Amino acid sequence: MAATPYDEAVPLESDCELLVVGGGINGAGIARDAAGRGLSVLLCEQHDLAAHTSSASTKLIHGGLRYLEYYEFRLVRKALAEREVLLRSAPHIIWPLSFVMPHARGQRPAWLIRAGLFLYDHLARRELLPASHGIDLRKHVAGQPLKPEFRRGFVYADGWVDDARLVVLNAIDAKEHGARIHTRTRCTALLRDGQYWRATLQHGDGRQSTVRARAVVNAAGPWTSDFLQQAAPGNHRQHVRLIKGSHIVVKRLFAHDHAYIFQHHDGRIVFAIPYEHDFTLIGTTDLDYHGDSARVEIDAAEIAYLCALSSEYFSQPIVPADVVWTYAGLRPLVEEAAASQEDAKAVTRDYRFELDQEGHGPPLLSIFGGKITTFRKLAEEALDLLAPLLGNKHGAWTENACLPGGDLFGSEPSNRSVREFGQFVLALQRQYGWLPAALVARYARAYGSRTHVLLAGRSSVPEMGEEIAASLYAAEVDYLQRHEWAVSADDILWRRSKLGLHLPPETAARLESWLQDHPYKNT
Template structure:
């Protein structure tokens, strides 16, 4: 916290900012990451939560992007098997939309554009004879199955920030970069925390990973002109009670040529999304509207036997995707690729335009290569074969890890052990150290949430509020009573005092 000179200051605590901070710190560069809110507070916790090549992008001839994303799927699955896992998708064939030959050709490309070691190839199926056909309307007789991956998106961001911190980076949440003055060799950067206190740091390079605010940051804070800009596209999702029992996800084609997904979610629910709508409001105020809820319900109801209505929606969320503006007429067709814009008219400024969660590691690696070359300091690329915190499991075998954890701690409730294993992976050892019963975890503040876990999230993962804990570090908010957030915030007020700790931001410590 007392350090005032850095090689790199990264602005933005979403997936790209956290990924770049991790990559740069691992190369030996001195790094500060600042985020004006909580980690993954905005776009990076509002995705469809897929690690995927993007099958539909083939229709827009985005072969390079799809290949890059397909290559990254298995890199990421090996890096964090606790928060990412393979998922099989079923595409029912609607004869009124894309023809069979087109789907077969697309899936052939999808299978062969990148090497696969973990994920199985696609195949055709007869829906009446397949478990995935059971909840579907009878008119859908044919279908296709292919592979992609699933990720706990907000936890991915947190783990990248944690890895960056453990490799030497300073991570400051609830800290806004309010001013950046450019010199010939260095930036003078003002950082303002949630109390209004300001300090100034110096950096040889400034990384603008502000997501939807990338243009605002350039104009208002760095006072730099750029020809590049992002296009804000709103994506909304709804969550309903579980619609089926099998483990498959669905990809549904719709008459407007868009697609939506229906995905098993948090054991008890089904996630349906997303929409693609041009957005012109303030990014921090994005919210789902009734038309989007109606649209997602209607499109899913075209396929499922059980009609889905707005009354069935138990939760919803929206995010703004800051996509690289390629002047496409169709919001759904705007490229999901990215551009790293390096400005060396004075101290270095690297701005991130666009991107998607699947390619964050590659984007961060490319940013790290540029920073290393520019600063003439640091070691080479390293993240391709590295695990994220908690992901260092033998053979990346989550099932074996979970079985061993349960055998060693048979007193752990099954649901709790599964949630902890998926959230923390091998870091569960820190939570379980010295514990022989649930009583050793302290107060059960909410059902399944104990004081020991809260302490871990505050001390290790920058959590401060009930929203951080219930909706980003976990999705416990979906499973608990409606008043849980207010109850947890009250408990935090009674048991936690704000402090400033070496790990980074305005943090909290137990009384």
């Protein structure tokens, strides 16, 4: 493995006010919020940022239309409000997406769907997205790939997100507010020591260090219950229920830019979403999971299920042989006693906190549940709870702050950045006319205004360094190592980007060899 790009040399012992365990979206969001409030923060993640749950979502910023069926009005309202906040804060990695819901006999009546969509439109203030409406699929472009029996449909809007990059941007912002971010670093022991926690960290290169913290956040995702039991043995109110969600990717099934939401007779839904220009993403499943949390894979039955359900709608049948890539992840949802026998799809996507202050000792806050759309609100509420215990009075701040790269037309989040992203891309392509326009467009989507950092001091293609693979230059790899904690080929090809989908299979080995031959130096 290439050298781990630590922010700084790791001391054998160090202090911080807040130790965050877990580098998924909740951990990164909490570290960002806490550092911005002036707290000294250290985040440790046993693998890469977004290595598990947070890179395996359906990649939607949405209120959760189907949660209305379970009367989760508070959760949907909160998520819809956050949808607007996030669209403005990171318009390069989050953007509007229209969904088409074909209607068929035997499904919920049309009037009920219209009523649900009206409620979805009006539960929270909406400035950036259009209202829902009905369509004639025989005349609408979205009807062309569907079977002819689907004549009527509904269109509503939500948001798309590059989920793994969202985690990374939160970690970058945390670092720029003073946090220390340590990937490939596992917290192997956590003990109370008077008014402090004493944590033992095992780093990926074999080093071990000790951190003394005034408070700890357990944002370990699928490992939350295990970590809590390790740190504070005993009976706890909250537990994690692990639900596996799997996705398949096939070659592009339709030419337009709408997504689809398909209903199954068992009440489940599946999305079919334009993905990476050349592909269609289909998912997800909802299955209880009891295996190894570090080794989660789609199985043949899930692939068959997603293919069969999609084929009920699309004119072109989809078979397992069409699948070019798959991914699966665990949703660490809240296990509620009353819902322990409920079908996985009905388990709440809301979040819960458990605060442990045994004997008025240092606090341990464990995070249970949540969804990517509400991560910022979760982090804000977590810090509103913890900050007073640490004597911090800074207050919430992230609602009106851009994530790194999101400040396209000024430092404040704005509707303009969402509505005029295309103009931003065109201006960037003119400024860097010596690069292929398609490459600049990819940089704009990945890095936003930070594209200027990536390209600083360069004015020709030779100055980008070696082209390690098609459109992947040494300059970008250096940027990802220097600013985004990228270490391995998988980090670069599958989490910092999805270049792995577009490049030949042997690219990973070639890139890994290149990384070994060009060890990262933190200068």
